[in-house]
Amino acid sequence: MGAFGTGSFENDDALDWASELEETRGLKFVRKTxxxxxxxxxxxxxxxxxxxxxxxxxxxxxxxxxxxxxxxEEVENWIEEQRGRSExxxxxxxxxxxxxxxxxxxxxxxxxxxxxFEAWSKGLKDLEVRLKxxxxx
Numbered sequence: 001m002g003a004f005g006t007g008s009f010e011n012d013d014a015l016d017w018a019s020e021l022e023e024t025r026g027l028k029f030v031r032k033t034x035x036x037x038x039x040x041x042x043x044x045x046x047x048x049x050x051x052x053x054x055x056x057x058x059x060x061x062x063x064x065x066x067x068x069x070x071x072x073e074e075v076e077n078w079i080e081e082q083r084g085r086s087e088x089x090x091x092x093x094x095x096x097x098x099x100x101x102x103x104x105x106x107x108x109x110x111x112x113x114x115x116x117f118e119a120w121s122k123g124l125k126d127l128e129v130r131l132k133x134x135x136x137x
Contacts, residue, residue: 006120007070008127013048014055015072021059022074027086030056034090037097045100050107057094057127064091066130068123091131098128 004011009018021029037045037053058068062079071079101107101124111120 006116006123008054008058008068008123009070009072009075011051013051017052017055018072018075021078024078026082027088027090030059031090031093034060034093034097037100038093040100043104045105045107047105047107047110050101050105053097053101054124054127057097057131060090060094061127061130064089064131064133066133068127068130091133095128095131098124098131 009015017033033052033056037049040046040049058071059075059079061067062071062075063082067076067079111117114120
């Protein structure tokens, strides 16, 4: 049985991505993941691609001292190891990803059919606010 929940890392795609992240150093992997979402085109964004983009955006928020409450331990550790190693701020790119996920996205369509849509949507909004540096929702 796969992982499934409203949190950014409560799905198999994001958890697999987090395992890959653990093996990397620097922001190249995170930036590549964000770019894959934005380079997917204007059509319907596939759910797995969106889930990876959200996970990468969570890492960016964590690097900016605004981590989510439910980061997996390996992601928290990776963020701590990377902190201060780069002056690059991927927040603008991560915010573009959140905007893209909110428009014409298979993941949103799937969540709209769920009784947990509000909780998932609130989590995405919280991530957006943290990326903007605006504090809590």
